[in-house]
Structures are given as structure tokens and as C-alpha cells.
Amino acid sequence: MTAREQLVAYIATLTALVLVIIVALLIAAWVPEVMGKMEVFGLGTVTGGLIGVLRFPSARSPVATTDNGDVNVGDGTGASR
Helix, strand or coil: CCHHHHHHHHHHHHHHHHHHHHHHHHHHHHCHHHHHHHHHHCHHHHHHHHHHHCCCCCCCCCCCCCCCCCCCCCCCCCCCC
16 A cells, blocks of 8 residues: 555545544434434544544565675574574
């Protein structure tokens, strides 16, 4: 995923979460009986998602790089041959 695609996905997710919160608050303002049932809108989940998405995704750097393609890979046991 390119940086531009990440940015578009981030903005779209953030917009959707904010829109859900605003709509839920507007409905609660128009229909006061709904105020006691705000969990119906899943606002706790939306708030958690909003907090999670606000951690802007950062580009991951490779763990290791080499100057040429010659790399020796062990079997993971640490034993030498």
C-alpha cells in the first residue's frame, strides 16, 4: 500500500467514524428517549476505533538491508554447520 493510499484510507475511516458520532448525537438531540440507549449506536466501539485510527500509520522500514544479494540464512537453531 502506497503512502497516498494509506492517507486516503485514513481520511475515509476518520470521516466515517466522526460522521457516526455526529449522527448519533443529532438523533439523540431530536429524540430525547434515545439518550438512555446510546449504546445502540455502538459509540464505545466507534470511540475506540477513532482513538485507534488517530495513531496515523507510519511507513515501516525494512528490518535489514544488504549491499548485494548474498545472504546466509540459518535454520533458526543457532547451531553452526
